[in-house]
Amino acid sequence: xxxxxxxxxxxxxxxxxxxxxxxxxxxxxxxxxxxxxxxxxxxxxxxxxxxxxxxxxxxxxxxxxxxxxxxxxxxxxxxxxxxxxxxxxxxxxxxxxxxxxxxxxxxxxxxxxxxxxxxxxxxxxxxxxxxxxxxxxxxxxxxxxxxxxxxxxxxxxxxxxxxxxxxxxxxxxxxxxxxxxxxxxxxxxxxxxxx
Numbered sequence: 001x002x003x004x005x006x007x008x009x010x011x012x013x014x015x016x017x018x019x020x021x022x023x024x025x026x027x028x029x030x031x032x033x034x035x036x037x038x039x040x041x042x043x044x045x046x047x048x049x050x051x052x053x054x055x056x057x058x059x060x061x062x063x064x065x066x067x068x069x070x071x072x073x074x075x076x077x078x079x080x081x082x083x084x085x086x087x088x089x090x091x092x093x094x095x096x097x098x099x100x101x102x103x104x105x106x107x108x109x110x111x112x113x114x115x116x117x118x119x120x121x122x123x124x125x126x127x128x129x130x131x132x133x134x135x136x137x138x139x140x141x142x143x144x145x146x147x148x149x150x151x152x153x154x155x156x157x158x159x160x161x162x163x164x165x166x167x168x169x170x171x172x173x174x175x176x177x178x179x180x181x182x183x184x185x186x187x188x189x190x191x192x193x194x195x
Contacts, residue, residue, distance in 0.1 A: 001117055004066045008119045011110040012063045013074040015126075018106075019056035021080050022098065023049055029095060032088040037187040040164045041143065041152070048136055055129050062122055089147040096140035103133035153186055164188045 003009055026049045033042035063071065081101075083094045111126035146152040153161075153175035161175040162168070166182035175189040 006117050008114045008117050008122055010076060011113060012059050013076045014078045015110065016056050016059040017076065018080060019052050019059060023052040023056065025084050026052060026095060028084060029091045032091065036088055037185055039187045040190045051132060058125060062125065089144060092140045092144035092147060096137050096144060099133045099137035099140060103130050103137060153189060159191060162190050164190045
């Protein structure tokens with residue numbers, strides 16, 4: 001099968017466009033987190049933004065392997081979400097929905113088509129990205145729930161909190177409002193996942 005005329009090639013183009021758009025939408029969320037004083041949360045989102053960049057890069061890389069003709073333009077017809085608004089909490093819920101759709105509906109179908117057309121390596125790419133998008137969905141859901149119910153900096157059991165600016169650590173049920181060492185605001189506090 002001629003690669004550039006396959007459904008898989010078109011699906012790669014749709015995936016590339018979708019990941020590029022997700023990256024920008026999540027940069028809006030990152031901006032909102034910083035704007036609202038959640039510096040550490042913005043850094044978490046920034047890592048997801050970089051993941052989305054690399055997903056787009058991989059889809060683009062596979063498209064560029066086309067040897068049957070030079071790629072000058074790819075016509076694609078696909079719907080892309082434009083649900084995010086300027087409400088930080090709600091945007092995390094929306095981002096989780098978008099990631100769920102990719103991980104449970106769109107990319108599994110694209111992997112199936114790639115396998116059916118004989119592009120196993122591309123199907124495996126989709127399988128691997130599905131795993132990452134599922135993790136993104138869970139992260140966004142957790143952040144949404146914590147922002148919604150006010151538990152971003154509170155836990156039922158004592159945990160280790162760490163200042164993202166100076167490294168000060170303390171174990172408590174709640175993060176401090178101002179770092180005792182460097183006076184950074186609570187938005188710089190991270191839950192120390194290494195403890």
